Amino acid sequence: MKLRILHETVYAYAPAVDTAQHIVHLKPRDTATQSLLDHGLDITPPVAARSERIDAWGNTRCFFSLQTAHEELRVIAASVVETLEPPPMPLDGGAAWEAVRERFRFRAGSVWDRAAEFVFASEYVPRHEDFNAYARPVFTSGLPVLFAAEALMRRIHSDFRYESDSTDVGTPAVEALAQRRGVCQDFAHIMIGCLRAMGVPARYVSGYLLTVPPPGMPRLVGSDASHAWVSVYAPPAGEPNGPGSWHDFDPTNNRMPGEDYVTIAFGRDFGDVSPMRGLLHGGGEHTLDVAVTVEPLG
Template sequence: MHLRILHRTRYRYHGNIDMAQHMVHLQPANTPSQRVLAHELRIDPEPAARSETTDVFGNERTFFSLQSSHNMLTVEADSLVDTQAPRPLPESPPWRGQTWERVREHFRYRAQAPFDPASEFLFASPYVPRDDAFAAFARPAFKAGRPMLEAARALMERIHTELTYESDSTEVNTPALDALAQGKGVCQDFAHIMLGCLRSLGLPARYVSGYLLTRPPPGKPRLIGADASHAWVSVYVPLPDDATQGGSSGAWFDFDPTNNRCGWGSPGEDYVSLATGRDFSDVSPMRGVIQSGARHTLAVAVTVAPPQEFHAIGGTEGTPSIE
């Protein structure tokens, strides 16, 4: 599936900003189920300095600084991505025999044990503590001897069924425990809750930021800017030692508790992955500091659609060039 993603962020400041520095995670990732065909990041006003780097989690990010007075900032990421349908969750050996208890034991500290990079996603992070409340919510899904992937799917289904998706019910910095206690939130909250549940049981999981192709209601036109960023969870499952001769190979499997969808590589071909981290704080689309006390208003508009639909609905500039 070919998808174009147009993500526009606009700050209007109530006064002039003298200097600003920003970091953005707005470039889609290249993965086994996703290929970036083109990407363009447009910034207005033109930055005085700009650089692209790769962060510790392997995400592409852009830093830029503004060193002249301005009262508006527009950042527009325009990407063209080719996605593939994910493989279904495996249900045969060796994955089938990998129970959640065996996964937990794999990551329990042992002297001289080989390092598994997924272990960095076991611990508490700024937005996701490890807490008994998470473990208690997860336990009905994690019955003794249950295969890890089956248990993760059951947890995803429980979050989807028992929590209510409600826009504006939380803020970007609402603690995951508060969202769990009130029983409602948005996709970021659902992802943080699932992370907290898994990590509180000693199981590694990471946060995935991205986009989801949404369809307008029947008979209604698609609107430019009406979509939004999305978030879901990747769960790591190592292969049993007898399948790897003592190695530590394994795979990440994606679970979206907001939409109750999962798959090996992504939850679906209508998903676009941006970045992965411990939680939202690692992969915020845009953050920064400004030199001024000016207040501001923020407007974010996201469109995810096949490239040809942009023209049909009056989209702006043509697709970014493919080099």
């Protein structure tokens, strides 16, 4: 599937901002099931400096600075991506979740595994007993890790209500867990918190979702906006210390992402991959307007 994504961000400031520095994650990744065919980033007013770097997880991070006073900042990212249907979940569901937990339990002299960094607490997903308590009924003894992740996804989708104004970017995940409502960012953070509480590596994925439904099917939540979901690390069944693979789950829509999803970046939580953040000198009040369009080509 070939998809065009237009992501427009507009900040209006009163009074004007004197100078600013920003970092954006708006360039889709190249992956085994996704190829970036075209990407452009248009910034108004003209920037004083601009550069791109690849971060620790392979995401493209664009930095730019503005050195003149401005009352409005407009950032338009236009991308064309070709996607493939990901491989299905292994029929055996991977290694038992307890074996995965043991693999990543700290032992002196053990070999470092890069997936281990996604077991630890992070800024938006701290350790909390409430995550453990919510996940524990799902993680039955001997259950393959991907089957456990799927069951957790379904439980979150069933127990939680999607409400666009119920949380904001700074709402703690444990608070969203308690109130049983939130947006895709909250659902992803809650699922990550539960998986990490059980010792399973889980990372936050940011991107987009094509929500034009086939005839007779409901429109999926997340249209015309950035989306977020979860990726879970699973060693193969019978080889808990063997090379594992990452598998995506979307608790907001109760499904495994397919070719209608576009990945921008992944990290420990939202803070690692926020679409745009910055430091401002001057200014005061501001308004933010974000418009996202995802459409198929051909």
